Amino acid sequence: MKTADKKTTATMLVKEALEKAKKFEDYNIFTFVNEEGALKKAAEIDAKIARGEKVGKLAGVPYALKDNYLSPEGETTASAHILQGFTSPITATSVEKLEKEGAIMIGRTNLDAFAHGSSTENSYFGPTLNAYDKERVAGGSSGGSAVAVALDIVQFATGSDTGGSIRQPASFNGVYGLKPTYGAVSRYGVVAMASSTDCMGFFTKTPEDMDLLMSIASGRDEKDMTTLPDFYDKSEIKKVRKIGVVKDFDNDSVNTEIRNALKEKVEDLKKKGIEIVELDMPTLKYALAAYYIIVPAEVASNLSRYDGIRYGFRSENSKDLDSLYENTRSEGFMPENKRRIMIGNFVLSSGFYDAYFLKAAKARTLIVKEYEEAFKKCDFILTPVSPNYAFKLGEKVNDPIAMYLEDLMSVSLNLAGVPGLAVPVGKTKTGLPLGLQLVGPRRSDKSLIEFSKELK
Amino acid sequence: MEVNCETIKHLASLANFSLEDKETESLAGDLQNIIKYISELDKLNTDGIEPTYQVFEMENVWRDDEIKEQDANREQLLALTKEEKDHQIKVPKVL
Secondary structure (H helix, E strand, O other): OOOOOOOOOHHHHHHHHHHHHHHOHHHOOEEEEOHHHHHHHHHHHHHHHHOOOOOOOOOOOEEEEEOOEOOOOOOOOOOOHHHOOOOOOOOOHHHHHHHHOOOEEEEEEOOOHHHOOOOOOOOOOOOOEOOOOOOEEOOOOOHHHHHHHHOOOOOEEEEEEOOOOOHHHHHHOOOEEEEOOOOOEOOOOEOOOOOOOOEEEEEEOOHHHHHHHHHHHEOOEOOEOOOOOOOOOOOOOOOOOEEEEEHHHOOOOOOHHHHHHHHHHHHHHHHOOOEEEEEOOHHHHHHHHHHHHHHHHHHHHHHHHOOOOOOOOOOOOOOOHHHHHHHHHHHHOOHHHHHHHHHHHHHHOOOOOHHHHHHHHHHHHHHHHHHHHHHHHOOEEEEEOOOOOOOEOOOOOOOHHHHHHOOOOOHHHHHHOOOEEEEEEEEOOOOOEEEEEEEOOOOOHHHHHHHHHHHO | OOOOHHHHHHHHHHHOOOOOHHHHHHHHHHHHHHHHHHHHHHHOOOOOOOOOOOOOOOOOOOOOOOOOOOOOOHHHHHOOOOOEEOOEEOOOOOO
16 A cells, blocks of 8 residues: 655645546546545645654555445435435544544545445446446446546545445456455444445455455444454464365356356466365355345335435425325435335235245355355355456346346355455456455455465 | 236335336336246245344344444534424424
C-alpha cells in the first residue's frame, strides 16, 4: 500500500485519484465524488506528517466506498431511488476503522440497488462498465468498487458479499476480492440485505494489501453482536498440503476457459508438491435454490423499513398514509428489489413456509456439513468463482434466472459462513480477466490470503 | 405452483406495492420461473435434518442494558424526514 510521506503527500495521492476518477467518468463507477472532503482530510494528514506526528497504517491512502456503507460524506443511497436524499448521521464501523488509520474516501461506488444483482445493471444510476471491455458488465453487486481498483483509481475499495457480490466482480475485473468468514468484519452501518449471509470485505490489487486491510477492519464490534471475537491476526498460517477440487463443478455448465484455468493452476500446485484431492459435494448444486429462498426471505424483512416516512425518498401527492407507503415503495424500488421482496413474502407465507423456507433452512444444514466434511479431507478448496467471465451488458438483465445462475458457485460459501477469496489467474483468449476462488474453513481468512500468493 | 395475477396482487399487498397491470403481468412471469427454479430443492432429501437459520457460532450475546453512546441524536434523525412539525414527523392523514 502506498501511503503518504513527506515526498509523496496525501494531497498528491488524493489529487491523483480524483483526476483518475474524472478520466474514467464514462465507466459510471461513482455515485458521489468526495473532492472537497478528501482534499481537506489529505491536508490534515500532510500537516501531521510535516509536524513529525505519528500517522496511521493507511495514511493518505485514497479508497472507494461501496455506496451501501453509511457515512456522513455524501448521500448513502445503495444505488436505490428510495434512499435518495439520505445523508447518514452515523458512520459504519469499517469506515471508522479505516479512516482512523488515515484512509481517505474519494468516492462512493455504484452497485445493483440494495446489492440485488450480479452485474450492477440493477442500479438506479445505470450500469458500471467492465474495466477491460466497455461493452461488458462490471459484475455485481459491488461493480463500481471492483472497477475502481482495476483501473487503479484507488488502491482499495470496500464491498459487501451476500452471495458473491465481492468475488464475482473481482474476478470479472482481474482483482483480488475477499468475502471473509461470517462475523469477521462488522456489519454495523452497512445497508442490510440478508443479515445471516451479509459479509463485509475488500477489493485490492495484492494479497499483502488485503491482509493489511483485514488486520485493520476485522474484529469484535459491540455495535454488531454477530461479530466474532478477534481472531484474524491470531490465526496461524498453517502449511497447506492438500487442495480440494469439486468434481461437481467440472461440467459443461462452466465455461471451458475457466475450467482450463483451474486445471492449469491445479497442475502448478501439484508441481509445488501440493496434493490434489477430488471432492464429491453433491449438495452444492442445491445451494443456489436454497439461497434464492433464504435470502429473499431476509430481504423482504430488511427492506420493509423503507416506507418514505423517516428518511430518503417520499412519493408526493399521496392521499393518505397507506397510499404514501405504497407509492413510495412502488416508485422507489427497482424491479429486481420487487421480485426479491415478493419471493420472500411468498416463501414465508403460511401454506408455503414448510415447503420453501423450512426446506431451504434444512438444505443449509446439509451444505454446512458438506463443507465441514470437505475440510477434513483438504486444507482449502479451489473452484471457479462463477460459471462465466464478464458477459455483455443487457445479455441477462431481463432473465432473472440466467442472472441468478451466475451465483452458482459463490452462494454456498455465504450459506455456510466460510471465507472465499477471488484470485486473478489470467486472461481469456480475448483478453478478459479470469478468476478462481479459494475457499477455506471458518476463521482461515489470513491463511487463505497468504496461500493465494501460490497462485500467482 | 401456478403464479397468476391474483397471486401477484396478494404478494404485492403483503409488500405494500401498488402495481400497474403491465408490471403485474411481467412479475407473474418472472416469479413463475423463479418459483419453478427454487422448487428444484424438492429433489433434495432433508428427512430428519434440523434447519439452520444462522451460521454465527454463538447464541445470546448479551450486553448490559444501559445506554452508552448514541451515534445520532434526535435533531439529526428528525432532520432526515421530509416534513417535521413540533419535533414530530408529519405524514398524510391516517384515516
